[in-house]
Amino acid sequence: MQALRRRDFLRITAGAAASLLAGAxxxxxxxxxxxxxxxxxxxxxxxxGFGVDVDKCIGCARCVDACKTxxxxxxxxxxxxxxxxxxxxxxxxxxQIEAPNGGLDGYPRVEDAATVAKSFFxxxxxxxxENSPCVQVCPVGATFKTEDGVVLIDKKYCIGxxxxxxxxxxxxRYFHPVLQVADKCSVCYHRLKRGLVTACVEVCxxxxxxxxxxxxxxxxxxxFRENNxxxxxxxxxxxxxxxxxxxxxxxxx
Amino acid sequence: MHDAVVVALRETLGKVTGFIYPNxxxxxWSILIVLYPYxxxxxxxxxxxxxxxxxxxxxxxxxxxxxxxxTALAFLVIAPLPLQVHLGHPERSFNILFTPNPTSAMAMxxxxxxxxxxxxxxxxxxxxxxxxxxxxxDSDPSWLKRLIYKVMTLGVFKPTAKSFEIDDKVxxxxxxxxxxxxxxxxxxxxxxxxxxxxxxxxxxxxxxIIFLFSAMASGIAxxxxxxxxxxxxxxxxxxxxxxxxxxxxxxxxxxxxFSLEMLExxxxxxxxxxxxxxxxxxxxxxxxxSLIVVxxxxxxxxxxxxxxxTQLFELPDKVRKVFYAVSGSLSLVGxxxxxxxxxxxxxxxxxxxxxxxxxxxxLAGREGLFSAFVIxxxxxxxxxxxxxxxxxxxxxxxxx
Numbered sequence: 140m141q142a143l144r145r146r147d148f149l150r151i152t153a154g155a156a157a158s159l160l161a162g163a164x165x166x167x168x169x170x171x172x173x174x175x176x177x178x179x180x181x182x183x184x185x186x187x188g189f190g191v192d193v194d195k196c197i198g199c200a201r202c203v204d205a206c207k208t209x210x211x212x213x214x215x216x217x218x219x220x221x222x223x224x225x226x227x228x229x230x231x232x233x234x235q236i237e238a239p240n241g242g243l244d245g246y247p248r249v250e251d252a253a254t255v256a257k258s259f260f261x262x263x264x265x266x267x268x269e270n271s272p273c274v275q276v277c278p279v280g281a282t283f284k285t286e287d288g289v290v291l292i293d294k295k296y297c298i299g300x301x302x303x304x305x306x307x308x309x310x311x312r313y314f315h316p317v318l319q320v321a322d323k324c325s326v327c328y329h330r331l332k333r334g335l336v337t338a339c340v341e342v343c344x345x346x347x348x349x350x351x352x353x354x355x356x357x358x359x360x361x362x363f364r365e366n367n368x369x370x371x372x373x374x375x376x377x378x379x380x381x382x383x384x385x386x387x388x389x390x391x392x
Numbered sequence: 393m394h395d396a397v398v399v400a401l402r403e404t405l406g407k408v409t410g411f412i413y414p415n416x417x418x419x420x421w422s423i424l425i426v427l428y429p430y431x432x433x434x435x436x437x438x439x440x441x442x443x444x445x446x447x448x449x450x451x452x453x454x455x456x457x458x459x460x461x462x463t464a465l466a467f468l469v470i471a472p473l474p475l476q477v478h479l480g481h482p483e484r485s486f487n488i489l490f491t492p493n494p495t496s497a498m499a500m501x502x503x504x505x506x507x508x509x510x511x512x513x514x515x516x517x518x519x520x521x522x523x524x525x526x527x528x529x530d531s532d533p534s535w536l537k538r539l540i541y542k543v544m545t546l547g548v549f550k551p552t553a554k555s556f557e558i559d560d561k562v563x564x565x566x567x568x569x570x571x572x573x574x575x576x577x578x579x580x581x582x583x584x585x586x587x588x589x590x591x592x593x594x595x596x597x598x599x600x601i602i603f604l605f606s607a608m609a610s611g612i613a614x615x616x617x618x619x620x621x622x623x624x625x626x627x628x629x630x631x632x633x634x635x636x637x638x639x640x641x642x643x644x645x646x647x648x649x650f651s652l653e654m655l656e657x658x659x660x661x662x663x664x665x666x667x668x669x670x671x672x673x674x675x676x677x678x679x680x681x682s683l684i685v686v687x688x689x690x691x692x693x694x695x696x697x698x699x700x701x702t703q704l705f706e707l708p709d710k711v712r713k714v715f716y717a718v719s720g721s722l723s724l725v726g727x728x729x730x731x732x733x734x735x736x737x738x739x740x741x742x743x744x745x746x747x748x749x750x751x752x753x754x755l756a757g758r759e760g761l762f763s764a765f766v767i768x769x770x771x772x773x774x775x776x777x778x779x780x781x782x783x784x785x786x787x788x789x790x791x792x
Binding site for chain 2: 143145148151215216217218219222224234235236237238240241263272274275276277278279280281296297298299300301302304305306307308309310311312313314316318319320376377392
């Protein structure tokens with residue numbers, strides 16, 4: 140038996156590497172053109188976006204309750220499509236974040252009020268990522284982005300591997316204990332399609348939440364983005380959320 | 393099922409430290425997902441050891457060649473089982489093959505796996521054993537085995553010398569393809585974790601390489617222990633040049649894997665990005681025992697020290713055997729701990745970087761300790777059957 144000579148082995152490997160390299164050298168030119176990307180809502184109508192005004196949220200958590208009712212989210216305190224976090228930032232820099240039962244149980248009394256520098260509520264939900272890590276990793280395509288920019292889950296197709304839950308940087312997905320599939324905020328897609336707003340927006344008493352069509356120059360979310368300095372969560376992840384906040388603090392995670 | 397999960401999670405609620413996003417209370421990937429990279433790693437490591445003999449013509453490894461291949465096969469057959477058991481809808485798992493999402497690392501699993509199982513491992517083993525199978529089909533004393541061998545000949549009972557020559561060539565070509573395939577199989581498992589940007593404990597381009605070298609260490613350690621055990625069980629003298637060489641490769645793999653892990657840690661500490669504080673708390677707290685004590689000290693440094701000593705000094709056979717056996721066992725435990733630290737450790741802390749959840753390993757249940765134990769034993773059962781059917785050593789003269 141004559142073994143493959145080491146030299147031949149190396150030669151084959153080097154050949155394969157060289158052809159890969161040639162392809163790689165040509166690629167940057169193509170990427171450079173993509174550097175400016177037109178927002179998808181310039182081309183597609185409608186295209187859904189979401190806005191949250193942190194200054195208006197009073198932490199009543201009616202949105203959390205309405206969401207659980209509307210979407211049959213289990214009532215246990217560890218399954219949420221949306222929840223509200225309370226931030227208490229002390230004068231010495233200490234940060235306390237709380238969301239007991241997603242906000243449904245109210246928030247504990249703040250001790251030593253005199254030491255508090257500022258406090259505010261931050262509602263969380265699906266970030267409507269344009270580049271959704273959850274869609275990227277789903278092995279079977281059960282999680283997908285609709286034409287109008289919403290990320291949904293096909294519950295009859297999901298195999299329940301939970302990879303998407305790991306991939307979501309915002310912790311907005313959970314594993315449905317009864318259906319045994321991943322679940323998440325659908326921006327009440329069933330309501331949007333009927334011309335209604337989401338359940339959380341519907342019940343918000345202060346107008347802190349808004350959902351609307353980004354492709355419409357006159358819509359609430361377009362105006363919200365134009366008239367305020369808005370921020371997305373974890374922008375460094377490159378997920379390009381279509382959920383934006385006004386009045387975020389640097390401590391918000 | 394539903395109730396048990398909810399009850400367990402309610403208990404966990406009181407054990408959260410700091411702040412976590414409410415959905416993060418439940419640890420999504422349990423001990424079964426720890427087993428998956430562990431078993432796959434053993435496959436890749438054992439196969440790479442076999443390839444060294446064949447591709448690079450390291451003749452002294454001959455006694456472990458077939459054993460390595462059979463070990464790889466036994467573990468490969470069982471490797472997808474923990475994944476399958478863990479799925480919320482196991483009956484839908486075939487969707488991965490029918491409608492794979494091209495951007496999903498996980499979707500490639502089915503293809504990499506099938507390629508490796510069917511095109512590489514099964515074929516290579518068959519080609520290597522064909523000559524024996526044809527002989528055994530005729531001569532084995534047991535009618536059952538004769539029947540099995542007859543089926544395995546695929547109807548060719550009188551192959552010519554020429555056909556064996558072709559087998560050998562094809563076999564060698566297969567090993568050459570097999571080596572990158574084995575690397576792909578396990579490098580890919582590392583990529584499943586390394587490509588998750590949401591998790592700073594996982595997200596690193598080094599992950600596939602670290603997984604690969606620790607896989608080699610564990611696979612080689614596994615074959616080393618199996619070889620020693622089988623020699624003892626069969627009352628056969630261990631071939632020391634072979635064992636020494638296996639140990640040398642083992643040492644190399646452990647050193648590289650450990651260096652890469654340390655490089656990764658030092659880099660993270662030096663860059664000290666936003667997530668560094670929570671990772672430091674993780675290492676010094678929840679993972680102290682499994683990472684610092686088991687993975688680093690017992691699983692890496694001790695084997696490096698012990699096998700290193702055999703390289704520096706001329707120790708008697710008996711001492712070397714003990715050192716190798718202890719190092720191999722420690723490494724197998726250490727690498728299991730490493731998989732645990734990656735998979736479970738990566739889920740302890742919140743993506744808000746502000747707190748921790750906990751994981752209570754249940755004894756019973758689908759994802760319990762017992763089920764994990766059974767799945768870990770299964771490859772050895774499969775290996776037992778394979779050794780019975782396809783003994784990697786010279787069969788006792790059967791034609792008598």
